[in-house]
Amino acid sequence: MNTFQGYRRPNGEVGIRNHLLLIPTVICANQVVNRISQLVGDTVAIPHQHGCSQIGADKDRTFDVLAGTGKNPNVGGVIIISLGCEVIDPTALAEAIRVTGKKIEVFDIQSIGGSVKAIQHGAELARKMRAELDQEQKVAIPFNELKVGVKCGGSDATSGLASNPALGVAADSLIAEGGGIVISETTEIIGAEHVLAERCRTPEVSDKLYYIVDRFEKEVERMGADMRGGNPSPGNIAGGLTTIEEKSLGCISKCGTAPIEGIVEYAEFIPANGLYFMDSPGNDIECVSGMAAGGVHIVCFTTGRGTPTGAAVVPVIKITGNKKMYERMTDNMDVDVSELLDGTLSMEAAGERIWQEIQEVSNGKQTKAEILGHNEFSINRIGPSL
Amino acid sequence: MAEHIHSGAEALVMDGKDHVATAIQDLQAGSTISIMKQGLLSELFVVETIPFGHKIAIEAIEEGTSVRKYGEVIGRATVLIPQGTHVHVHNVEGIRGRGDRAGSDQSAEAKGAKQV
Numbered sequence: 307m308n309t310f311q312g313y314r315r316p317n318g319e320v321g322i323r324n325h326l327l328l329i330p331t332v333i334c335a336n337q338v339v340n341r342i343s344q345l346v347g348d349t350v351a352i353p354h355q356h357g358c359s360q361i362g363a364d365k366d367r368t369f370d371v372l373a374g375t376g377k378n379p380n381v382g383g384v385i386i387i388s389l390g391c392e393v394i395d396p397t398a399l400a401e402a403i404r405v406t407g408k409k410i411e412v413f414d415i416q417s418i419g420g421s422v423k424a425i426q427h428g429a430e431l432a433r434k435m436r437a438e439l440d441q442e443q444k445v446a447i448p449f450n451e452l453k454v455g456v457k458c459g460g461s462d463a464t465s466g467l468a469s470n471p472a473l474g475v476a477a478d479s480l481i482a483e484g485g486g487i488v489i490s491e492t493t494e495i496i497g498a499e500h501v502l503a504e505r506c507r508t509p510e511v512s513d514k515l516y517y518i519v520d521r522f523e524k525e526v527e528r529m530g531a532d533m534r535g536g537n538p539s540p541g542n543i544a545g546g547l548t549t550i551e552e553k554s555l556g557c558i559s560k561c562g563t564a565p566i567e568g569i570v571e572y573a574e575f576i577p578a579n580g581l582y583f584m585d586s587p588g589n590d591i592e593c594v595s596g597m598a599a600g601g602v603h604i605v606c607f608t609t610g611r612g613t614p615t616g617a618a619v620v621p622v623i624k625i626t627g628n629k630k631m632y633e634r635m636t637d638n639m640d641v642d643v644s645e646l647l648d649g650t651l652s653m654e655a656a657g658e659r660i661w662q663e664i665q666e667v668s669n670g671k672q673t674k675a676e677i678l679g680h681n682e683f684s685i686n687r688i689g690p691s692l
Numbered sequence: 693m694a695e696h697i698h699s700g701a702e703a704l705v706m707d708g709k710d711h712v713a714t715a716i717q718d719l720q721a722g723s724t725i726s727i728m729k730q731g732l733l734s735e736l737f738v739v740e741t742i743p744f745g746h747k748i749a750i751e752a753i754e755e756g757t758s759v760r761k762y763g764e765v766i767g768r769a770t771v772l773i774p775q776g777t778h779v780h781v782h783n784v785e786g787i788r789g790r791g792d793r794a795g796s797d798q799s800a801e802a803k804g805a806k807q808v
Contacts, residue, residue, distance in 0.1 A: 463714050463744075463746065463747075464745060466762070467706070467714060467716070493789075496788045496789055497764075497766070497786075497787075497788045498764065501764070526789045526791045527790075527791040527794035528791070528794075529791045530791045530794065531792055532786070532790055532793075533786070533789035533790070534781070534785075534786050543780075546714070546715075546744075546746035546747065546780070548747070548767060548780050548781055548784050548786075549767040549784065549785070549786035549788075550786050550788055550789050551764070551765060551766045551767055551788055552761055552767065555761065555764050555766060610745070628745075647716045648716075649700070
């Protein structure tokens with residue numbers, strides 16, 4: 307069986323990276339977290355704007371994204387840094403992550419006596435935990451335990467013609483190995499949902515797909531504006547995409563041809579095998595952060611306009627079908643499939659090129675986004691700040 | 693969907709039902725180009741300059757027509773679009789996600805079309 311070298315976690319899950327993650331429960335702890343990350347190398351900080359003055363489903367969403375990011379199997383250890391009076395409960399967050407059996411520490415800035423002491427305490431914890439994590443050994447893992455998210459961003463016409471269908475071929479290769487694929491971006495199936503609905507495993511899954519699209523479209527209607535200009539974005543339009551329907555129809559090929567087994571909510575845990583749909587906005591960073599919180603190991607990201615997007619705890623593989631952009635932005639692109647458009651590369655070979663890259667990145671190869679330190683993180687909001 | 697993209701064309705038609713081809717080079721006004729449709733090359737006269745990645749009408753598209761690409765509806769023609777001209781935001785509007793039309797007859801019509 308085809309295998310890669312990864313980390314076997316205490317709960318049986320596998321990681322392809324061994325991150326030490328520093329989570330601020332609230333924006334007020336961001337600076338302390340950033341300073342600890344500067345002091346101790348090979349740590350990942352996820353500063354964010356949220357964690358207080360939130361209620362209900364909006365508060366739950368922030369909690370779920372923070373907990374899911376901590377639970378992601380690419381994370382070997384977690385330090386939670388709280389202010390001490392915020393809405394997100396640091397103890398509950400620690401408990402939610404602790405079920406995975408990974409190393410976890412939690413403290414708050416108010417009890418410890420301010421920023422300087424908190425930075426010192428956090429840095430000492432981080433140094434010890436990093437040293438322990440570095441002792442862990444990789445083992446052989448079969449590819450049927452790999453979960454990959456598929457995403458497109460900064461799309462142009464080459465996305466629908468070349469990079470998305472090529473990624474779909476690679477997605478089918480992982481499914482054939484027994485692995486899992488997740489597609490999301492509810493906004494970007496508007497106008498193409500009938501095509502995906504036909505591929506849902508059961509009528510219940512199909513009904514839920516229509517339901518989440520309707521829910522999203524009602525939110526757009528509530529804003530009282532044409533979504534064109536927001537999505538498709540000005541850059542999408544400059545690249546030749548005219549309507550959200552056209553963009554959506556070009557988007558959906560990136561998940562391959564497998565049946566859709568189920569629909570998960572934003573940041574919800576994604577079951578291991580087969581193809582799933584996650585309800586999420588099209589916004590690149592919110593979407594990738596939601597998939598990472600759902601437990602994917604890698605995100606494959608197609609782009610025609612070009613974007614540097616990375617993610618905090620998962621490698622992001624950037625794929626393009628736009629030759630001119632590839633030559634301009636080679637710094638940010640991992641896989642070029644633009645020869646598809648001049649007829650010198652078959653769709654099958656383009657898909658194989660992406661599948662090879664997925665295997666190499668699983669085995670430890672650094673993506674361009676990782677090398678450049680692109681560890682973007684963002685939490686989707688569904689309510690107002692109080 | 694484009695399983696195999698062949699060389700020798702300047703624009704690609706993704707499905708037999710489509711009204712448009714996508715330019716895979718910049719297309720110059722007054723030139724005659726080759727378009728690829730279902731594995732067959734044919735010629736098309738370019739009436740106005742079309743940038744790389746943008747769409748060209750492969751036939752005249754009447755006002756109000758549901759415009760197709762990938763064999764599916766990508767929007768509605770707001771004016772008559774002559775053959776060989778640029779198909780984009782100036783002559784095609786989206787039917788979906790139209791909060792600006794929420795509650796109007798056109799919005800209700802769009803919802804009705806959703807299950808097609």
